[in-house]
Each structure stands twice: as C-alpha cells, then as structure tokens.
Amino acid sequence: MVMNRIIQHLKSSDHVLLASHLSPDGDAIGSLLAMGIALNALGIRTTLFNESPIPAVYRFLPSVNRIRSRIEDIHLFDTAVILDCGDIIRIGKNADAVQQLPAVVNIDHHITNTRFGQMHLIDTAACATAEIVYRIIKRAGLFIDEALATAIYTGIFTDTGSFRFSNTNKEAFSICDEMVARGADPYTVAKNVYGTYSLGRIKLLNLALDSLEISCNGKLSLMILTRDMFDETGTRSEDVDGMINYGRRIRNVRVAALVQEHMNGRGPEMYPKRYHVSLRSDGSVDVAEIAAHFGGGGHRDAAGFNIESRVGDIRKDLFDLAEKIT
Template identity: 50%
Template sequence: MKILESLKESRSLLLLTHVRPDGDAIGSALALGRALTLMGKHVRLYNESPIPAIFRFLPGIEQIVSDPGNLSAYDTAVVLDCSDLSRVGSLADEVGRIPTLLNIDHHMTNTGFGCHRLVDSSASSTGELVYRLLTDLDADIDEGMAYAIYTAIFTDTGSFLFQNTTPEAYFICGRMVEMGVDSYKVAQTLFATYSLGRLKLLNMVLDTIEISGNGKLSVMYLTQEMLRETETSVDDINGLVNYAKHIEDVQVAVLIQESRPLSGDSPKPHYHVSLRSNGPVDVGTIAAAYGGGGHPGAAAFTSFTSLKDIKKEVLRISDAL
C-alpha cells in the first residue's frame, strides 16, 4: 500500500483535519500522530478551529495546535476525515503544495485529492481506517492511542446508534477497551454530562422547531444571542440536532446554527447547517448540493444567506421526501 510506504519514508509530517473538528477527526489525528512520533518522525498536529472542551479528557489533546509552523519544512501532509482538501480551512492551497499529500477518509463524497489515498466509505469512521493503518504499521497501541481510536469510532457512530455502526467498529472498540479504555468514562463525558446552561440552551432551541407540511422534516435554529443568554459555547451544541430527529415520522432533522464571522470577513454572519437522517434519505447528497458534505446519515453545509431564506430553502427539501 503506497500510503504505508509514504508514512514510513516521511520524516516531517503535518497532520490536519477539517475545521470545526468532531471526535472522529480529533481522535484519528491523535492516534496516528502518536504512532508516527513513536516511530521517530517529526510530527505536528494542526487544526484551524479551537478544539471543543469536551475532548480535553483525551491524552495528548494539547498536541493539536492552531499554528502549523513553516509549511515548507514538511515533506508530507496527512489530511484526515476530509472529503475535500478545502475542508482544512484557509491554508488548503498551501497545504496542497507540500510534496506528499495523503488523504485518509471515509466520506462517500471524497473527491480523491492527494498523491495517495486510503478512502473507504464502508468504514464507520476515519478512526477505523487509522486503526487499520496502525495494525499494518505494526504500531504498539498504547492507552492514549486507544482512547483516541475509541472516541473517534464512538462519536462518529453516535455511540453505536447510527446505521454506520459496523461489526468492525464493535470489534475495534472492544480491543481498545481491552487496552485500557474506560468506556463508561467516555460515554459519560461525551453524551451524559450536561451543564445547566446547556439544558437552558436546549430548551430555547427546541422552542424553535418547525415541521414541514408533510411531517417528514424538522428544522430548528440557534443564534449567537442564545449562546450569550445561556452563557454557553459551541461545545454545548454537540448533539442538539438529534432531538429533532427523534420526532415521530420525521425523516430528516436540520439545525441551523448562526456562526461568528470567519477570520478576515465582514461582520456579516454565516450559518452552519447540520442535517441528520432518520431513515432512507441520504443527507450527504443533500449537503453536497449546497457545497457541503458528509455521510448518508449525517452531513452539513455552510450558507451565507439570511436565516429566513435558509429556513425556507431547507423546508423545500421536504417536498422530495
């Protein structure tokens, strides 16, 4: 496998994932980064966005930095959990000029960028692919790497509730528990511990729910003012869209989140639109039509139109359901 050869031959590597990183992106980067470091490589883990506080329990999380350093110093860039190189953020073009560009991903919408690729849309997560790589590299998986891999798979399968939960995902997570992962600790930290502010925010967001005329799509929204009023942060948004997904007869749930202006942009707000499928609808294809991407069961895109217009456009999606 050429990607294995590249990893073995590389001396200085930049590992990076998509903006607004989730557990799969973060866990995959931490696990692979640790393994490559133990192989004697110079490794830097980079992400343009702040790392959500909920993942602070992961060993080595402080290794992910917001400064990539001198990009000309790297012979290899490893892009994890990104369907397209642009997903890494503002440095995409510069990263693309690093001599060897490796693409490790499980999104069906992956564009096939990079010199060498490990792309498998049948995998539950990028974390599952990283585990395969570590096995092929004969890496000794320590407890920190085990926590990273377990978290990657656990989060991207929605704590094993989503349709992408494969037998391989269960097998790998079982192995990680054998290596020291406290599965109860991970579950409690990520899905079962809420601040009072998060509960107040949930109440506000649920109050915005609208259902399409045919009852097959639900949409709700979240504003920066709601975050200020409840003294919460983007860390508290994780998983909120799933509440709308569990409404009877709903096939697609949508959360429209007002985001802060992008660096260097005008004060005009933009919106992160999260989609979740509760049935046969492929929301990854829907998101791709709006310049985003994701999986059949979970996807997202960004919009720079008004909240009113986005809601109107999203509700129109229900006509095809």
C-alpha cells in the same frame, strides 16, 4: 498496495503535518491523536493541527495538548495527512497552503470525499476514520498502548453515536473490543463524552427546541440558532453538538435540519449572513446528496453545508425540499 505505499512514504518523510476538520468531533480528534502516536512510534516527526478549539468533552484524551491551532511555518513539512475530511477545505484557512506541500495523504470515510491529495485511503464502509487509522496501525505492526487504544475507541464510539447509528458495523465492535483489552476504558470515555453540561448549553438547548418547526408534511424538522442566542447564553458552536438529534427523533421526521449562524465575520446588520446547516436523516433519505446540492458534503445519514443567505430564505429552501420527500 496503497496502504503499504503510504506507510513507506510516511517513514521516508522528514516532518509530517497531521490535520483534521474544523469543529472537530470525536473521530476527527481521535484519529488525529491516534495517527500522531502511531507515526511517533515509527520514529516519524509530526505536528498535530486543528484550527478549532478542542471541545471540553474531548480534552481528557491523552496527548490532546499536542494539537496546535496554528501552523507557524508550512515549509517545515514535506507531507500532510488529512484525516476525516471530505474536502481539504474542511481543515480551514490553511487548506491552500497545505495543498501545495509535496505530498498530501487523504484518509477518510465520507461518501462525498473529493479525492484530493496524491495518496488516498478512503473507505466509505468504515464506521469512522479511526477504523482506517486502526488498520494502518495493524499493518505497520505497532504495539497498541492505552493512549492509542483510547483515541481509536473514542473515534469509533462517538462516530457511531455510541453504536446506535447505521454506520455501526462488525468492525466497530471487534476493534473496540480489542481497544478495551489494550487499556481503553469505556466508562471513562462515556463519562467524558456525555459529561456534565454548562448551564449555558442547557439554556441554548431550550432556545433550539423553542425554534423547532415541522414541515407541512411532517417529514422535516428545523431548528435555528442565531448569533444572538449564542451571545445570550455564553455558548459556542461546540455546544450545539448533538442537539440536532432531538429534531431527528420526532416521530415521522425523516430529515432533521439545524441552522446555526457563523460566529465570525459578521457586521451587526450585515446581510447576507453566513450559516452552517447540519442535516441528519433516519436512513430513508440521502442527506449527503442534499448537502452536495448546496456545495457541502458528508455521509448518507449525516451531512452539512455552509451558505450565505438569510434565515427566511434557508427556511423556505428546506421546507420546499421537504415537500419532495416521498
């Protein structure tokens, strides 16, 4: 059985690199921390890695300070475990080097997973990668303490949109029930995840809403955030988290798109610029398919892609696409 083989492999590893995706969400961070705690309990040496800064709302998580944003020496590691990434490039600029390691374990729940690495634990029916990590912890027979419970709970709580999204399954409730019994505090997690916002973030939300447009047929909403808007409000990419849901909740809208200009690698008037496009659907449209068309990936209801283009062209592409939504 694959899971036993992976656990055996990890136990025989010398030093394991654990990594999750750029611009991490609660599942990327929760499953990373949970896996780190679990492997340490098994006596395995680990280094936790995420290239992006950890969003303020997740800094309350136990042992979050263990996450490094740089890999000092890739040769220290004999195994990498990649969590919550549909493609290994999602870990950032170290992807090539990590892929060269003797063993890469791919643990994920995205339908667009490219099946990179030598060992896979991919379950697209899992509500979160944290659900798969939970199963590993159970299989390994580990005791679940408060830190582990909080990490798993946060992964599931955030990836299901607080048990509202279509990936909310029976396991989401049964695992979270057990995590609360093990010391995870729902109020503490919710208070931090939906905590206070900076003034800049609210001003950025104002600009995002001001940019809102709807396609002719009313089925697609579009918001655009430029680098200037981030500069003006003193915000970063992490502050965009959740804003797309305003576009998604408009009546009759089936697909919400949010375009944000990349923060790095820009000359003042350089074209084309780099953008990240996030897509959310109400469940009736497969946005992973749309994202894949542009070289991205994700889930049926939540996906995204990167593109080098001009805002006007992206806007036209998306509105053309909207007309095809039946």
